[in-house]
Amino acid sequence: MAAVDAAAVQRMTEALFIERGLRSTGSTRFWGLLVLASVIASAGVVADSTATVIGAMIVAPLMTPILGSALALVLAERSQVMRCALLVVGGALAVVAVGMLLGWIAAPPDEFASNSQVSSRISPRLIDLLAALATGTVGAFALVRTDISDTLPGVAIAISLVPPLAVTGLLVTVGRFHDAGESALLFATNVAAIVATGTVVFLVYGIRGAAQDAGLSVGRLRGRTLAAVAAVVLLIAVPLTTGTVTVARDRALAADARPVAERWAATGKWQIASVEARNGIVVIGVLGLPPQPAPTVLRAALDRNGMRDADLELHLVGGRTHWCPSDTDTCTVEQSARS
Structure with missing residues (x-):
């Protein structure tokens, strides 16, 4: 497997590290697309429309700061890790807020009890973690390899980041707090899987050496950082195991x-x-x-x-x-x- 070159690392950092400042091109694109994707996803869930929800998955830009977190971890750039993490958390809260707003406007009398878009996202299982790990690997691989970058829309559909958050917001408005927590767990599962697999793929492709060749700042990568990433994935697996048993029962x-x-x-x-x-x-x-x-x-x-x-x-x-x-x-x- 060939390592990436300095030009590829430069391209990846430009794609994943969103510029500072709310008026920057990257920030306006991220927040604009995120709000629109949130509205589309929430409306699709309320209408129980699979096609609309898929459209929101393609539009949503949350994959960018999540993979950016993985790249920043590999480069040991603490400031970029914090910035990407804050973008993920802030973006997630924004989607939940939009979902709550639409829930107050259009919550059905049955509190989404018969909604297939909701029911499919409130029982996360270990198989969801396995799927997220595989999809995250493909996403990182497609970012490194420009010759397969056309798979990224499929990755966006498979990983499902915004719809679980929209479901969380909608369920909070009707008082289904346990189920809202379950859909939030599905989102956390996808995030942990993307960061973990992205970190592994970037290390395998020799991102650190190429970044040094490109003149980028590369810090010391400690073993405890990788251990922490693995621990988060294992921690997520605990409630997913419980969920798997519950679903079977x-x-x-x-x-x-x-x-x-x-x-x-x-x-x-x-x-x-x-x-x-x-x-x-x-x-x-x-x-x-x-x-x-x-x-x-x-x-x-x-x-x-x-x-x-x-x-x-x-x-x-x-x-x-x-x-x-x-x-x-x-x-x-x-x-x-x-x-």
Whole structure:
């Protein structure tokens, strides 16, 4: 594998290190595109439009300071590391703020309970970390190798940085704080993976030597810096492991609950629209005409079939929601889904 030359390093630093000053060309481009991408992503999530969300992924410029952080770490440029990190944090907060604003304007009555764009980003797993590591590697590789730079739009789509933050903002407005934290965790997973893989790729390609040849400032790279990057990735893996176990458990719970729910609905000629489980809560959607079957009967049927420890959230046509806690034989009626 050939090392990069001084010209390539100069090109990379110009591309990744955004100039100081809010009125600089790099800063105005970054913040302008970021705000627009935030609006597009938030609107796409509210509308449950995959195409719109993909458009936001392509427009969003957050990959620049994240890869810039990796390059600054390799060059041991502390001031650039801090500047890139602040841009990432500030940019993330800006996206969340835009999401909150659109959430206050257009939050649906069901608090995004049936939104596929939201549900796909609130259960991060280890497989998401693996995908992020692979995608981050491709992104850094494409930056080093100009002959494959045309893959960068695909990397932007695969890594998904802005949509999880938009989901975080939208969920905060409706009080789903746990799920908002999960979508923020997905963003943190992607950031950690990009920084880690970018650091490795830049080291493998001999960026430090080429930077010295280009007359750039190169500090002393300490082993503890690389250890800290690895530790962050491992730290992120802990909640992702828990999430993986939770998702597997919820899938098994939903599979067990479906036949029980279908037998219960058949007694009143109703139809089961959906059965899923979220963090140990069985969530069932039901369609049909009055009279409705008794929710307490379904609660009892779940108990008899080994699901006594699972809470039940039952969505009936007309917007009513019945909440049936575990270890009880009563249900309460609510106007919207519990978060």
